[in-house]
Amino acid sequence: MDWNHYRFVSMWDLPAPPHVVHAHLERVEHYPQWWPQVREVTPLDDTSSTTRIRSFLPYDLVTTMRERRRDAPRGVLEVTLTGDLEGWARWTVRAHGTGSRATYEQEVVVRRTLLRVLAVPGRAVFRANHTLMMRAGHRGLTARLEAV
Numbered sequence: 001m002d003w004n005h006y007r008f009v010s011m012w013d014l015p016a017p018p019h020v021v022h023a024h025l026e027r028v029e030h031y032p033q034w035w036p037q038v039r040e041v042t043p044l045d046d047t048s049s050t051t052r053i054r055s056f057l058p059y060d061l062v063t064t065m066r067e068r069r070r071d072a073p074r075g076v077l078e079v080t081l082t083g084d085l086e087g088w089a090r091w092t093v094r095a096h097g098t099g100s101r102a103t104y105e106q107e108v109v110v111r112r113t114l115l116r117v118l119a120v121p122g123r124a125v126f127r128a129n130h131t132l133m134m135r136a137g138h139r140g141l142t143a144r145l146e147a148v
Contacts, residue, residue, distance in 0.1 A: 003119035004110040008130055012102045012138040016145040018075050018093045021100045024141060025091050026070065026077055034140035037133045050083075055133040057125070061085060061112065084112040102141075104134065 014021050024030070028049055031038040039060070040052040047067035054060045061084040068088065069078040075093035087108035093100050110116055115126070 002109070003123060004116050006106070006108050006110070006127070006130075008104070008106045008134075010104045010134040010138075012104070012134075012141065013096060013099065014102055014138075014142060014145055015099045016148075018095050018100045019072070020145065020148075021102055021141075022072055022075050022077070022091075022093045024144065025093065025102065026072075028065065034144040035137040036140065037136055053133070055129045055136075057129045059112075059114070065089075081108060084110070084115075086111050 024034075028051070029041045029043055031041055031051075037053055037055045038051060039054050042050045044050060044064070048065060050062065050064050052060050052062050063081045063083040063085050065079040065081055067078075068080050069076055069090075071077075076090065078088060078090040080088050085108040087106065089104070089106040089108075092103045092105075094103075095101075110119070110126075115122070
């Protein structure tokens, strides 16, 4: 087992139709306005940006995201990640009840040296850190959608 390899899946039920949720998720530069752990997004061009993320644990992760797929009719947004995390992430938004369900999938290998060294003893803590970050993002986007 590669202790630096992670696969995450999160599902967010959201109070807005899929096209509205998709429109919010595709504006990565606005994530810091509603997702507290996304500290900074710096656009590099029309399809890529650098993102600085910090959750509960006292370290920042810096990644470059490059658009791999943007398919609004199918509700899919997918990026490749390089930097402290290397791999991919994907949002898929579908109608669910009176709103939407956004599924977030991420498969990455940690490249940051300190986190690689702490991979075995820290794995459960790193996973919990990710869970807390995703909960905060869900709350933030829900509040933003309800305010509109």
